[in-house]
Every structure is written in C-alpha cells, then in structure tokens.
Amino acid sequence: MLIALLTDFGNRDWFVGVMKGVILKINPNVNVVDLSHEVAPQNVKEAGFILWNAYRFFPKGTIFVCVVDPTVGSDRKIIAVQTKEHIFIAPDNGILDFVLSEVEVLKSVYVENKSYFLENISTTFHGRDIFAPVAAYISRGVDLGELGEEASFRKPEGIFVEASTPGDYIGEVIYIDRFGNLITNIKPTADIDGEVKIKEYIIEKISKTYADVKSGQLLALIDSSGLLEIGVRNGNAKELTKADYGEKVFLKVKKI
Structure with missing residues (x-):
C-alpha cells in the first residue's frame, strides 16, 4: 500500500515529517512518498494541476493526501473520494477538480x-490531526463509508478547452513551472497547425520541440x-511576457 503526500508545506519546517510520523505510527507497514511539498502557498489550482499530472502514474490503490487548505479550521468540508484506481483525501475546495473531471467516482x-x-485537533494543522491518520486507517483497510456521510458530487466541467x-479558442495560463514555461488549459486533440497569442506576443506556428527555434525565441x-x-x-x-496565472491565451487552429 502506498500513500502519496501533496502539500504547500515546503521542507524547511517539521510539518511533512510529522505527518509521516503519524501515518507510520498507525500503520508501520505502509510506504509514504512525496509527490510535492513546494506548491505555492494556498494555491489550490496549482496543487490540483500537479496532482492531475501525476496520479495516473501511481500504482493501483495509492492513497493521495492533498493538503493545500487556505481555510483550515473553518467549517469547510474534507472529502475522501474513491475511484477505480485510487483514493483521494482533500479539502472540499476544488483541489480535486482536474482529476475528477476525467475519472469515474465510485464513492465520495x-x-x-x-x-x-x-x-x-488543532485549528491550524489538520494535515497532522485529520488527513494523516485518516489516510493511515484507510491503508489498514477502513472503508470510506465508515468516515462519514456520502458527499454530493457533480463532475467538474470546463476544466480544459478541447481544440x-x-x-478560434480562448484558454488561460494554469501553471508556471520552474523554468518559466506557461502551461495553458488548451488541450489539442491532434497535431495542429495554428497561431498563438498571449498579451502582445504572436507565435505564428506550433513547434514540435524547443530546438525548432533560436535561442531566446518565444x-x-x-x-x-x-x-x-x-x-x-x-x-x-x-x-x-510578464504573464501570470490566469493570463488569457488565444489559439487559432488553421488545420488539423
């Protein structure tokens, strides 16, 4: 059994280590891995995008513990979701939207x-006091039905712009990686010939690789x-470009 942790806690403080300690105290036989702890503080969408990129590559049965929780300690809900392949535990704040837009939910x-x-239970560290122990008990065989009442679920829509x-398509920047690359929610379904515009910058064609253009070229x-x-x-x-999250991106598909 595998538990994967995704947080905005960073690695300087004791937060991640304590979560692992709580998990292993309850289930010493479970494996715990780090997906990422460098999500920008309180950036729920960034965390959701990281999770979406990663979850399908993990073994069946993996429990994902997602703690990017700007309203920790409030009356916000915590949800546990079971799909055909995995289990997700997260605040009910949209962090799972990317994933849930494309998987079948068996139980929530x-x-x-x-x-x-x-x-x-503290009001500021539910990662330690709730998320970690709940994940550990699930890894020991506790059924989601024992955790609480059934949660209302509606499949998220409009997450990606299918080209x-x-x-003409309009999307936006949804993630910026450590190299400064601007990743959009526009999802072409095939090789395309098109033109891209962001702010005042126009890119006249879609490249295959970075090597297709000169050094320093957009x-x-x-x-x-x-x-x-x-x-x-x-x-x-x-x-x-001085672009940031939410910046509009325009794609004109000429042919596919």
Missing part, C-alpha cells in the same frame, strides 16, 4: 468520524501533458 464521503482523527477542429508547443505550452528556448517565458 465527507470525512467526519473523529474516531479516525488524532485525539486533540479538436479548426477555429515558442508554443504541445507538452508532455498534452496541453498547449508557451516557452522560450534557453530562457523564461514568464519573465519575457
């Missing part, structure tokens, strides 16, 4: 049963996630 519950929490025919390509990405060969597209 609110995490409410304090029998599976630590005894003393499947010639025409380009657009379809990345390893199947999404339209804007980058700079040997440079930083975020710095060049």
